[in-house]
Amino acid sequence: MLTIEEVIGTRIQQRREQLGLSQAKLGEMLAATLGKPWSRQAVSLAEKGGRAFVAAELVALAESLDISIAQLFVPSTGLGGKVLLPSGHLMPVTALMQLAGSPASSPDAHSIRTEEAAARIMAMAADIGELSDQVSVLGTKLWHATAELAGRVGAETKDEDQK
Structure with a gap:
């Protein structure tokens, strides 16, 4: 020290x-x-x-x-x-x-900036991972909603055809 x-x-x-x-x-x-x-x-x-x-x-x-x-x-x-x-x-x-x-021009500043950049990249990667998980969940929900809607439309069409 x-x-x-x-x-x-x-x-x-x-x-x-x-x-x-x-x-x-x-x-x-x-x-x-x-x-x-x-x-x-x-x-x-x-x-x-x-x-x-x-x-x-x-x-x-x-x-x-x-x-x-x-x-x-x-x-x-x-x-x-x-x-x-x-x-x-x-x-x-x-x-x-x-x-x-x-x-900016100190010999240590480069390594410090590199470490700071690496820390920011790691934080962004974690954020991207979280966003990816959220997108995956939303994609699954969208797929289920689309399937449910298609089922309703199909049922309504079938009902109309039978009338």
Whole structure:
């Protein structure tokens, strides 16, 4: 289980490495938004989850790493875990994902969207199964009603023929 700061730190490190940036270079890039750079040690501390972030820092990190702020909150641990908040509350990763807005370009978003789509497909399949059963019941009722009506029409015709 990770703290929210560790989730953000892990995402910073992953994205920084994807972009081929050193910690020192990322620190320099942050100066464009924050007005002063972070040291390599400050970036390292953030990546280890040892730093609480203010809003401007999240904006600067997202801008420098060319990702959305929401993507900083997307854990790389999958959907099964929980994130430890400062209050001690354990938030399910799925709830954190909903709050973060399930970003479209995150590495985990594809698997999350796939899992969500699979769950929706399974729900639709269950609905289709129920509808199929209902259609089958209605079909049987219609067949019986048609047979009964045909029997009545046949009986009436036979009565008229006998008159």
